[in-house]
Amino acid sequence: MGKQIKPDPERWLAEHGDAMFRYAMLRLRDTDQAEDVVQESFLAALAARERFSGRSSERTWLIGILKHKIIDLIRKRSRERPATELGATDDDDSAINAMFDERGHWKEHFAEWRLDPHAALDQKEFREILAQCLDTLPPRQAEAFILREMEGMKSDEVCKALDITPTNLWAMLHRARGRLQLCLDKNWFQHQGRSKQTQS
């Protein structure tokens, strides 16, 4: 039989509030929206407490609810975004085009990133630069990239959430990856290379 948990919002807040807020901030990058979505999740958890079976940890259960709330919010945000905000920046290929010459060859030759993702993320400065780079993406590109890569959602689920076609999604993801790798290279990896050269 399932384990009945005692709904204790004060304990939930104390034990899971900050972790849930960090989870939401990472995906929404907006303090007010992250706080709201955490509140909604706690309320939803209170309403659904009878359905908590105890098979997963309380944190996993709460994060599961939060995840759905975040996807709902991204879906709502995407639908409510003015049409003028959608066109130019999302479809802008200039950052990608600028990397290639007229024959479609790389203009600049770049270096290999010799760093493990875990090792990179262990550095606070890197996490800050990654957040800044994500902020430079047009909102829908960032949302598509986060849902696909961070949430691990399938393409059709992302398309449904953002109300876009698969062709649109793949183009957005390609642009997001191109921009992000350029941004990280310029703001982190090139500096690291230079500082290593200075040290040696």
Added chain:
Amino acid sequence: MMSCKEAARLLSLKRDGKLPWYRYPSLWLHTTLCSWCKCYGDRVEFLGRLMQCCDDASNQDDIKLSKDARARIHKACCCDENKDKPSSDDPR
């Protein structure tokens, strides 16, 4: 041989598992011969793995709910919880 621009696009499709099977040989050949496209492909994979590790890493950040937000959430949850409880004046 395909251009590097096309190879970059296909590398992104490959990451999403949407690269048609018949494009694999030409992309493989291109990235075998072109070290920069190979490097770009590695960067695309790196970005994917990076995003998957973000949750663990964010635990190191000092990002916390503000006191105001905490109080607001607490109040909302308590009000919501008390909604279900019959009050002493409740005729039921």
